[in-house]
Structure formats: structure tokens, C-alpha cells
Amino acid sequence: MSGWLAAARAVGVETASRHAKDVDAAARFPSESFAALKAARLLGIMVPASEGGDGAGIAEVVSICHALGQYCASTAMIYAMHQIQVSCLVRHGAGSDWHRGFMRRVADEQLLLASATSEAGVGGDVRSSICAIEEVDGRFSLAKQATVISYGADSDAIMVTARRTPASPASDQVIVVVPKSDCVLDGQSDWDTLGMRGTCSNGYHLKATGEIAQIIPKPYADVSAQTMLPTSHLVWSALWSGIATDAVARARAFVRAEARKKGGAPASAWRLAEAASLLQLMKSNVVAALRQYEAALGSEDRLSALSFAVAMNNLKTGSSQMAVQVINHALLICGLSGYRNDTPFSLGRHLRDAHSAALMVNNDRILANTGNLLMALREDPELLP
Amino acid sequence: MSSAVQARVRAVFKGTDFLQADVDSLADDSDLYAAGLNSHATVNLMLALEEAFDVELPDRLLRRRTFSSINAIAEALVEIGVKEDAT
Numbered sequence: 344m345s346g347w348l349a350a351a352r353a354v355g356v357e358t359a360s361r362h363a364k365d366v367d368a369a370a371r372f373p374s375e376s377f378a379a380l381k382a383a384r385l386l387g388i389m390v391p392a393s394e395g396g397d398g399a400g401i402a403e404v405v406s407i408c409h410a411l412g413q414y415c416a417s418t419a420m421i422y423a424m425h426q427i428q429v430s431c432l433v434r435h436g437a438g439s440d441w442h443r444g445f446m447r448r449v450a451d452e453q454l455l456l457a458s459a460t461s462e463a464g465v466g467g468d469v470r471s472s473i474c475a476i477e478e479v480d481g482r483f484s485l486a487k488q489a490t491v492i493s494y495g496a497d498s499d500a501i502m503v504t505a506r507r508t509p510a511s512p513a514s515d516q517v518i519v520v521v522p523k524s525d526c527v528l529d530g531q532s533d534w535d536t537l538g539m540r541g542t543c544s545n546g547y548h549l550k551a552t553g554e555i556a557q558i559i560p561k562p563y564a565d566v567s568a569q570t571m572l573p574t575s576h577l578v579w580s581a582l583w584s585g586i587a588t589d590a591v592a593r594a595r596a597f598v599r600a601e602a603r604k605k606g607g608a609p610a611s612a613w614r615l616a617e618a619a620s621l622l623q624l625m626k627s628n629v630v631a632a633l634r635q636y637e638a639a640l641g642s643e644d645r646l647s648a649l650s651f652a653v654a655m656n657n658l659k660t661g662s663s664q665m666a667v668q669v670i671n672h673a674l675l676i677c678g679l680s681g682y683r684n685d686t687p688f689s690l691g692r693h694l695r696d697a698h699s700a701a702l703m704v705n706n707d708r709i710l711a712n713t714g715n716l717l718m719a720l721r722e723d724p725e726l727l728p
Numbered sequence: 729m730s731s732a733v734q735a736r737v738r739a740v741f742k743g744t745d746f747l748q749a750d751v752d753s754l755a756d757d758s759d760l761y762a763a764g765l766n767s768h769a770t771v772n773l774m775l776a777l778e779e780a781f782d783v784e785l786p787d788r789l790l791r792r793r794t795f796s797s798i799n800a801i802a803e804a805l806v807e808i809g810v811k812e813d814a815t
Contacts, residue, residue, distance in 0.1 A: 471766075507762075512749075512763070512764035514764055514765070515762050515764065564767075565792070644791050647792035648787070648791045649787075649790040650787055650790065652767075712768070715768055716767075719775065720787060
């Protein structure tokens with residue numbers, strides 16, 4: 344286990360799990376977890392060593408998300424979303440002085456990065472923007488009706504998508520790094536949801552100004568295809584597997600306790616095998632996609648291939664559905680002990696949190712997009728990559 | 729490279745909504761993504777190109793760069809055997 348993973352697990356055991364119930368009940372930011380993650384210096388690990396970070400790879404971050412998901416899904420999701428932004432910054436900002444300076448701040452000050460990609464009026468399509476960068480004398484201004492900015496209130500900076508210019512088509516987007524000191528957030532909606540309540544994904548009217556240099560030089564289309572899409576689906580799927588892992592652990596503990604009490608396996612034990620098998624599929628999916636991403640990392644062509652997008656989309660839609668299935672099995676195993684909110688086998692929060700997985704970038708949208716891409720592709724007849 | 733292939737590529741765009749700009753207003757090396765080509769339209773463009781040129785684009789060419797300009801598309805078509813002097 345890497346030192347980072349061990350440190351993250353310690354935060355999970357000692358802090359995140361202790362406050363998870365209250366974070367969920369109050370729908371509040373998991374401030375204790377993030378104080379601990381910052382104290383363990385886990386927010387800047389992906390920043391390259393040349394800019395004061397640790398140069399950790401995506402595999403370390405994926406395994407940390409999986410670990411945190413076992414203790415507090417909101418903490419894991421916020422950590423995952425932060426690292427998605429950091430990976431975009433690190434992979435596409437390396438050629439820019441401003442972004443290298445900002446990476447240094449992320450590592451030194453353990454800044455928490457949020458994102459504002461969703462916008463009112465685009466029908467949930469994050470690859471389209473209405474708002475645009477307005478440039479005057481080397482500075483920009485930007486106003487966005489952001490339908491959600493997860494943990495916007497508790498973040499230190501926000502990465503915002505917008506059309507390149509007011510004359511650009513909706514799909515010609517850029518992404519700009521906006522430190523919180525350069526923007527005004529006017530709250531538009533609260534976050535009182537079924538699950539993932541601690542992510543505090545409120546809606547805001549965002550107004551920002553800054554230097555043109557804060558815009559990531561690459562088109563957002565490239566940033567999205569090569570980094571944001573694969574990293575999102577990897578870190579999300581990892582943390583959903585983490586939620587499912589804890590659900591199976593609770594089910595296993597329940598079966599063991601019943602077996603001890605009654606001197607043999609309870610009737611529901613076969614279902615544990617079913618749950619464990621699904622969980623194994625989930626983990627294998629994450630690991631295989633992680634290896635595929637790592638193998639493609641050196642090549643822009645491989646990262647922007649349609650077949651790569653299909654593989655990452657499939658990871659997301661598959662993992663999000665399997666998480667709920669695994670937890671359903673665990674719930675049937677634990678019965679009323681799992682359904683109650685006050686036992687060591689409680690699974691209500693797991694199930695509610697996991698139901699967000701199919702909705703955050705709606706599976707129906709992703710499946711329609713994948714179906715469209717599949718028209719262009721032929722089946723890969725090989726088993727091994 | 730012959731401009732004949734480019735001209736035939738341009739014809740594929742006629743009467744479609746793949747771009748937000750009129751294809752006649754673009755140069756052969758203009759960025760089609762800046763002209764509004766999105767990922768959904770890219771697939772439809774690919775299918776239209778396969779139909780018009782009676783070819784199959786192999787998976788290795790199904791990447792963003794292949795569709796980035798009229799020149800890039802023509803280059804890919806020539807690479808898979810479309811004749812530069814064909815009309």
C-alpha cells in the first residue's frame with residue numbers, strides 16, 4: 344500500500360466514518376474529513392514534483408477514492424471531483440506559466456478545486472455552453488448560470504467552462520481557472536437530495552474576472568476527451584466500488600454473526616456469493632479501464648479515439664448500475680438490520696448515495712452518446728488489448 | 729494534394745447541419761471544431777463520408793484529428809486509397 348493510500352485510509356477510519364452520519368443528516372460539507380485530508384497533504388499529490396507536488400499518478404488517486412468511498416461517499420466524491428480538476432490542470436496547464444504557478448499553490452496551500460461545467464439552458468449537455476469569455480485588454484469577464492457547483496462554497500477555486508468568444512458556437516469551449524477571490528457566487532438553489540448530501544452541490548450565478556492567461560490553452564473538447572472524461576469515470580467508478588465494498592463487508596459480517604448464533608450459514612448466504620461476484624466485476628472493470636487509460640496516456644491520438652471514449656463511457660454506466668445491484672443484495676442479506684438506520688449493518692446511506700451514480704451525467708445521455716459512437720466502430724475481435 | 733478530394737469532401741457537408749458555419753466560408757485548413765463540429769456530428773459526418781466515397785474508415789483513423797479540417801479529412805481518405813484525381 345502506498346503511503347498516500349495508507350494516509351487516506353487513516354483519514355477514512357479516524358475521521359470520515361465518524362462524521363459520515365452527521366454529514367448525511369445535515370447535508371453539510373464534510374469539513375472534518377477535508378481538514379484531515381489537507382493535514383495529510385493529500386490534495387496536491389498529483390501536482391508534479393517540479394511544481395512542489397508529489398507527482399502521483401492516476402492509479403494512486405483511483406485507489407484513494409475507492410478507499411474513501413468505504414467510509415463516507417460524500418468525502419470520496421468531493422475528493423474525486425477535486426482530483427478531476429487537478430488532473431486537467433496538470434495535464435493541460437504545464438505549458439503555461441500562470442497554471443504552473445497555480446499548481447504550486449494547489450500543492451503548497453492544499454487548495455480545494457471545484458468545477459462549474461453545468462449550465463442552465465443547455466439541457467444537461469456539458470459539452471455546450473451559453474456563457475462566453477468576454478475579453479477586454481488582456482483580461483476576461485464571465486457570467487454563468489451554473490445549475491450546480493458541488494462544494495462551491497467550501498472550495499478555493501473553480502474551473503469554469505465557457506464559449507471561447509461571444510461569437511463562438513456552443514461546442515467551441517474553453518476552461519478557465521478562477522480563484523474564489525476573483526469571483527462572486529450568488530446562490531440560486533440548495534442541495535436537499537436523496538443521497539450524496541455532503542457534496543453540497545448548490546446552484547449559483549457565477550461572475551468572474553481575471554487574466555486571459557488563466558484560460559487553459561487547449562480547447563476544452565480536448566481537455567474533456569483526453570482527461571476530464573476518463574478521469575471522471577475512473578475516480579467515480581472507484582468510489583462507487585468503495586461504497587459497494589463496504590456494503591458487502593456489512594453483509595458478510597451479518598452472515599457471519601448469524602452463522603455463529605445459529606450454528607450454520609443462514610439461508611441468505613448464497614446471496615453473499617452473488618454480491619461478491621458482482622463486486623469483483625466492478626473492481627475488474629475499474630482496474631482494466633485504469634490500465635487502458637495509463638497505456639493511452641502518452642498518445643493524444645489514443646486518448647481522443649472514439650473506441651477509448653466508448654470504453655470509458657461503458658465503465659461509468661456499468662459501474663453505476665452494478666453499485667446499486669450489489670447494495671440491493673447486501674440489503675436482502677441483512678434484512679431489517681440493513682434497512683434500519685441504527686445498526687452496524689445499516690445500508691440506507693449506501694443505497695441512497697449509490698443512486699446518484701446513474702444520474703451524475705445521466706446514464707441515458709451517456710448510453711445515447713455511446714450508441715452514436717458505436718455506429719462508427721467495429722467490434723474488437725481480440726480478448727487481450 | 730489534389731484539391732479534387734477536398735472539393736468532394738466539401739460536397740458532403742452541403743445540406744447538413746454538421747457545422748454551424750457555411751462550409752463555403754471555411755478554408756481547407758480551417759478548424760472544423762471551431763466551426764461547430766461536435767462529437768455527435770462527427771459520427772454522422774464519418775458515415776456520410778463512407779457513403780460518398782464508398783470506403784470504410786478503419787478504427788485507427790476514428791480520432792478527433794482526422795476530422796479537424798477539410799485537409800485532414802482528405803488526407804485520411806487518400807491514405808485509405810481514395811484516388812486524388814477521381815471525380
